[in-house]
Amino acid sequence: MSNHSSSTEPDIIETANEIVCAAAETALGYFRNPLDIDLKGDDSPVTLADRRIEKDARDLLNSRFPDHSILGEEYGAGDLSKVHVWVIDPIDGTRSFISGHPLFGFLLAHMTNGHPTLGIISMPALDEVFVGVSGMGATQNGSPTKVSDQTKLADAILAINEGEKLYACEPDAFSRLVQAGHTRRFGYDCYPHALLAAGHIDAVVDYDLKPFDYLPLAAVIEASGGVISDWNGQPLGFNSDGRVVSASTPELHAELLHLLSGRA
Structure with a gap:
């Protein structure tokens, strides 16, 4: 080939x-x-x-x-x-x-x-x-399948993955996340991202992932019409830092990046 x-x-x-x-x-x-x-x-x-x-x-x-x-x-x-x-x-x-x-x-x-x-x-x-x-x-x-059309974090169903790691290592971001969205679910691993790709939930914040964790997710979410990046909004690659955020729309994704950054 x-x-x-x-x-x-x-x-x-x-x-x-x-x-x-x-x-x-x-x-x-x-x-x-x-x-x-x-x-x-x-x-x-x-x-x-x-x-x-x-x-x-x-x-x-x-x-x-x-x-x-x-x-x-x-x-x-x-x-x-x-x-x-x-x-x-x-x-x-x-x-x-x-x-x-x-x-x-x-x-x-x-x-x-x-x-x-x-x-x-x-x-x-x-x-x-x-x-x-x-x-x-x-x-x-x-x-x-396709992602939802949700553009507002206040109305979104948000999955928070690796909650105990976030609580220990990113406490400020964690405290903001647990007050964000319309509905929150704590979880682990790939399934919340699959639910996002299928349109059942609107966003996922994830932490401490390796390339073999996030690169397959990226292809599925992007093909479903969603957005996925690191917490700085940069595309995911082999050397990303393992902090991942995926969302159904660019507007929702941008709002989550803003929340995670802690900017007022």
């Missing part, structure tokens, strides 16, 4: 779908069954399921696209300067997974020249798959 081929060629999308189906089957085979859990250097849990899902995805990608690079949570990064880079989070929400909570996901992105052009948020225990492709829109289980 040439380096100049489109990121949305059928073989890219077909391979992504194969990976998603295999990952869901593997995850559900381990979910709510006894698991051996290891702690990584940052004390985050990792399971055999995480490692197997990512290894299987890498094996398929390497066989289909040997000239593409891969960034994954469990097995590290290849050459991220390549035109084509795949991004894998085998189990987004391992703490949910190991506690029997169904809101864990599988995340996959395909990057073209550093920009996410294909993203998938798969929720195996819910049997929901959200796909976003640049220029082709977004779907949930094959049906088109």
